[in-house]
Amino acid sequence: MTYDWIAFFITFFSTMFLLGELLVRMKGVFALLGIGFITVYFSSYLEPDMFFLMGAMYLLGLALLIVDGKFVNDGTLGTIGAVIMVLSVSLSAPSWGAGLYSASGVVLGGLSSLVFLKVFPKRQMWSKVALNDQLSSELGYNSMNETYRALIGENATAVTDMRPTGTIEVKGKEYSATTNGKWLEKGEQLTVEDADGTRILVTKTET
Structure with a gap:
């Protein structure tokens, strides 16, 4: 060239x-x-x-x-x-x-x-990865939706490092969650910001 x-x-x-x-x-x-x-x-x-x-x-x-x-x-x-x-x-x-x-x-x-x-x-495979095709009550996921939605506003603790996905604990139960891009350390105090049948979104609790 x-x-x-x-x-x-x-x-x-x-x-x-x-x-x-x-x-x-x-x-x-x-x-x-x-x-x-x-x-x-x-x-x-x-x-x-x-x-x-x-x-x-x-x-x-x-x-x-x-x-x-x-x-x-x-x-x-x-x-x-x-x-x-x-x-x-x-x-x-x-x-x-x-x-x-x-x-x-x-x-x-x-x-x-x-x-x-x-x-x-x-x-379609990228839509599924990005969770754009969120599961709805009409598709038979009502039970999971309701369980996750009940967590909104609850306090949580990071059981693992969030990179940005990890495990949190809410009221003695562990769930998979994401911080929507932010990396947080294990033990951080979190708040459940949003949830549906496919994911739980958490943010760092403001002190």
Whole structure:
């Protein structure tokens, strides 16, 4: 590639399409486009042995994002995955300028992939992970809903570290709960802010 700035567009589109394929239902079209762009990037800068090494590194970072979003959902693996993706393209670049353009392309491409959620049908698995499809009384979860809702306003204690999900104790019973993004230490005094049939949201008790 003659100009360093071209690397930005290649890594931008590759990351945007690959992450877009994970977010929306495109029947593999975005995946093919993303793989095509990243293949062009690595093949333009690297010898075959390093091509496979850095390509695997990039895909590992992508896999960690998937695992975090689908199973862990606390952001730790996702952050590590994003860093690995940025490093894979940066270390492959022939100059600092190209490396900076490439890293910027990965970051902005990842953020831009969220635009696809406004245009194309969302993958159902991510809705379930995010608990957007909250269980309702009509679906047969009335008992759980009522039990959880009765906890709203109650004082609780963090039995484990909240990262941001953990275990709390309310009136001698333990429940799984989330702090909605904040990390709290074990033993913190909490208040149940909200609850439904799928989750319990707690906040740190103001003293």
